[in-house]
Amino acid sequence: MTAERVLRLLALLQRRASWTATELAAELGVTDRSIRRDVERLRALGYPVHATGGVGGGYQLGAGARLPPLLLDDDEAIATAVSLRLASTGTVAGAGEAALRALTKLDQVMPPRLRAEVRAVHGATETLAGPGVQIDAEVLVTLARACRDAVRVRFGYPDAERTVEPVRLVTTGRRWYLMAWDVDRDAWRTFRLDRMRAVAPTTWRFHPREHPDPAAFVQRAVAESPYRHTARIRLRADATEVRERVPPQVGRVEDDRGGWCVLVCAADTLEAIAVHTARLGYEAEILEPPELRAAATAFAARLAALGRR
Template identity: 55%
Template sequence: MTDTTGRVLQLLGLLQGRAMWTGPELAERLGVTTRSVRRDVERLRRLGYPVRASTGVGGGYQLGAGGKLPPLLLDPEEAVAVTVSLRLAAGGSVSGVEESALRALAKLDQVLPASLRGEVDAISQAVVAVEGVNVPVDARLLSTVARACRDRVLLYFAYRARDGAASERRVEPYRVVAMGRRWYLLAFDVGKADWRSFRLDRVEVGRVHATTFRFAPREAPDPVDYVRDSVIRSPYRYVARLRIRAPLDDIAARVPQNAGTLTDLGDGTCELETGAETLDYLAIEALWLGVDFEVLDPPELRGRVRELAARLRSAVGG
């Protein structure tokens, strides 16, 4: 915390503790000049605090109505950081704190100044948190996208595909999904005339523009299901179906939302659909579940599992 920030907080505490202070009194308590006091008062006003000033005999500074439950001293980027962290916690990324995070979000809305409440409201409405992410996202980018989702305005951005191909996109943004290791935007791509998911780390931060052109809401797919299916199918060379010889409830906790889709087969087993770049990774992923399984598709995965099984048997001497 800077000296100026600490002094502003001390000034706020003084104003909350007494009905009226003169400029010289505050200057003496803070160890600064009356000119510095005036500057600090202006800082509090810019942050949304209703500090009143009066002149003449008996005049001075006082905290106006609404100042007893003060706005938080957060700049826009800090407000975004706090909100995103609480949204992730509310989505279950930190076990056992979901309800507490939701309560904290509600309280945050009550004490933020009006200038920041819009940022928090946009992110709270737009972000669907399924699991915590460990890939950073630019705060300005997240704010711009979240506001466009909330306000239902067209969004333009430069995008880099998985193969490195660059393109310009014009979309109707719907939701931001935090899933697994990534941030995704679910949007209706106007150029493709279809729904698409976009990884936010592939969006060029300096080339994102939210327009003022509003669009009529469409019937949208479930954002979590759509992003999960896109992640499982689109990026991977191989998509596998495995029959897992264990109840779905026993397996669900071991399979992250973005790693595969589980289907209950009704006989004490379940089916896992998942994807990977290599057959070896698919085989290791199945073994990692720690239960018996059967490869349904693709045929080449069955052959690769046989080869790995033979190698493992050889490693232990037959």
């Protein structure tokens, strides 16, 4: 019974941030003294259980020097196993192997009923996305820490060495980007992680600046900046529906009134924009550039001529 109670105590401590001894004792049907003994048993097993005294004090499961075993309920175990399976084909170099090792360990101790559910999900799921550009996991961790600690980072980029104040990492699912303040250029910039080399944090801490929304900034940079032409097109469609069909790296969708939305997209040719818009299949109104109307008309004429042959 003692071992079972200790496991139940651990599950409670993992459920929420803090418990008083009285609350834990009531949950487990024991005395406060038994709770104190069980807490010591958890500590002996490597679980960092912190205690605070006084009014409002209690027990809290903290972070230790090593990762102790975790207790997962059924839903958590299934979600973790499915996520590890997806991570095993991800874009972070080395993470795939680590995810597979973790998945193997989890599958080994999983009850047969849960293992069957996880395999049912795997068997019914396919992914259409091709493999993305792999990123060195160490680079990812270095940049994430720099964002968290507000520390400048230096790295090589195809055009020059860069010193930046990193704000946020953004992924499109196939590529990773860093939004940062470029110190030398005195402007916000977006950087692809797969193009960086010799990434190294400095000892220079910075005061975070007011910045644009990272996801929107990166989306605009990825979907519009690299191309010659940018267009704004009204579509008679629900904005949420269009967002589901247009990936963020292809275009962004703005809400409009009266059952319309506005698609902002870019390409090197106006015809490519016309083709993309036509494929969506919605009633459309070209807002800008005016030249897109001529390109769309010419494209429609070629299609009509093809149909008459």
